[in-house]
Amino acid sequence: MTDDGRRLFLAYNLRSYGVSPRAWLSPGLTGREIFTAEYWSRTARLAERGLFDAVFSGDSAQFLGFNRIDLDGLDRFVQWASVVPDTERIGVIVTASTTYNDPYRLAERLLSLDHLSAGRVSWNLVTTFAEDAAANFGLARHPERGLRYRRAEDFAEVVVRLWDSAGDGPEVAHHSGHFTVSGRLPLPRSPQGRPPIIRASSSSEGRGLAGRLASAVFDSALTIEEAQARYRMVKSDARDAGRRPADLAYLPGVRIVLGSTSAEARARVDELFTEDPITRTQHEVWFGGLIGVPVADLDQERPISPAVLEAAIAAAEAGRDHLRASTLAVLAETPRLPLSEHLRRTRYLSGGHGTFVGAPEQLADRMEHWFRSYAADGFVIAPDLVTETLPILVDEVVPLLQERGIYKREYASSTLAGHLRAASGQVGEVAA
């Protein structure tokens, strides 16, 4: 652990079969596993063996047939309820929208699953980014951002008060421009006191809500400097709301292509590029943005002209885009390489997504560096391939983190709130 008693909090992102657009074609998968309880259950059981604090998946309220990665649309409560009988400690993070739910109904469903799991539920609060959901609920158009966030603030207040009304707590009498709710939840109080709320981003609109009510903030941060700045911001939001910084964890996502060796990880990326034309096209679009010139305008067999690189570096520095500047500096070190070779080598860098490609030791190095540098209190790990990656994490990465003193060797708690507290260096269960 660090000097302040912190340890990593780890969640495993079960985004369908993984974030690779061809994840469902993995050998050993029929492609229909996501529609079985057994797939979710065995994955959660293995993650629990690796002492993961939680399993997680995002959600949206629309048909996914045109989506290359998000294939699973099971109701998230049904999905996570199916892992409850076979697990005891690992938390489940339920993503649910404040735009397309009723706050009473959502509070009830979350608290119910919390009881069925003996206190292992957390709510990942989203407002729904995608626009196609609106037509499923009779809305002429998806509500604009400001309205969604105002509704979310009110929604979260209602949910929390309803949770507090459980077990003969004070009745809720809420009459606002958004919601009318009068009564209480017909359930006992949560074993966790309240299920922890996770705020799905560090965007400015959600900061007040996160500071007041959330136990963690998910984020996507590409560089350590970016993450450190947001880490400080999130902690100050907790302080501004009269809470301790340790009460609000900062958890960036990290997309990984993890092999037992670097060569194995790179080979998986190579295979994706070989098999998937869209991945190649997307990579060329990203690369064109990097150097400031569309790839289609250049001869791939020739080196990138020094003038193009210089102009791109100047633009990156002027825009204070450190990631772009450092990536271009790497390209500039080998000026005689043809463009095609630059394209191949940058496959493993980031592709614009901050993806890690490599072996267990390197992943442990990266996580440790971010954690000790106060760029993260933990991570939401999103693998390219869910099934192939988890055994390597459990059997190789977790032991490395334990050896370095930054990960637990056993669960100290049986609730998700307890896992968050333990990771932040606080001891003891939350009083119910």
Added chain:
Amino acid sequence: MSAGWRSIAVSDRLARRLLTEASLADLLDRAGLDAVVLGLERLDPRSPEEHHLDPASLAAVLARRIPGTRLLIAAANHREHPWNLARAVASLQTILPAGSGLVLGSRDLTVAGGRPGALAWDVRDLAKPVDIGPEATVETGVVSRKLWDGYPYDAIIADPAAYIDLERVHASDHHGIYDVAGPLPVPTRGRPLLSLFVPDGVPADVPSAFDSVTVPLEVAGEIGADAYGGRPLIAYVRDPGDLVRAGGDGRWRGVQALATDDRTLLAALAVLGRG
């Protein structure tokens, strides 16, 4: 006892016992019932229960204990939208080994009060409000059936060329009391059962999206077999002592017993079980 529909509505308290008492759960699973219903006390004005778990989550957990029995959930389009309800049932239908379905009522007696005139679904100025009532509930069933039928499980082809055969998927594009575009994000494997719960026994025209209509025995006295547009009738019998009498009435397609504890469960199984 006739060979018609036989189901048992299990109270929350008894369902939680089934989660921990393996022998009781096993006895129930071996009885060969057509279904077990969870959460019916929400719709039943006579329910004495204090605590009410979300039946969809409860079903997913309980299915591990009674895997051979279809698990229906009871719900109302009351502070809930048909799309969300249909998605939960489609998910259960697809993931549970013996399938699922919905016993749908108009009013959930356990929920907190809402805005008058918008009790079924209320998003203020974002969309037209929906108030609870028989028309909205019947339409909820119709919309649900459209959504389930619109994305069948065999559309999942998991082929290198495409994960889903989009030709087999159809939007519901429903317009009425509710406007619901669809499709759902989850396919439906097989056919979920759908029964309309009518606690006051008032006759109504019930469309074929519904497989049956469930009516409490005590209000069913004057109901003719065609009271609900020809939909099969199921008698909801709260007292196990009435099961034999109800089962002998030719108007009913079958009976649904209520079990709230071990005693009433065993009494119901003695009459309804085949095991």
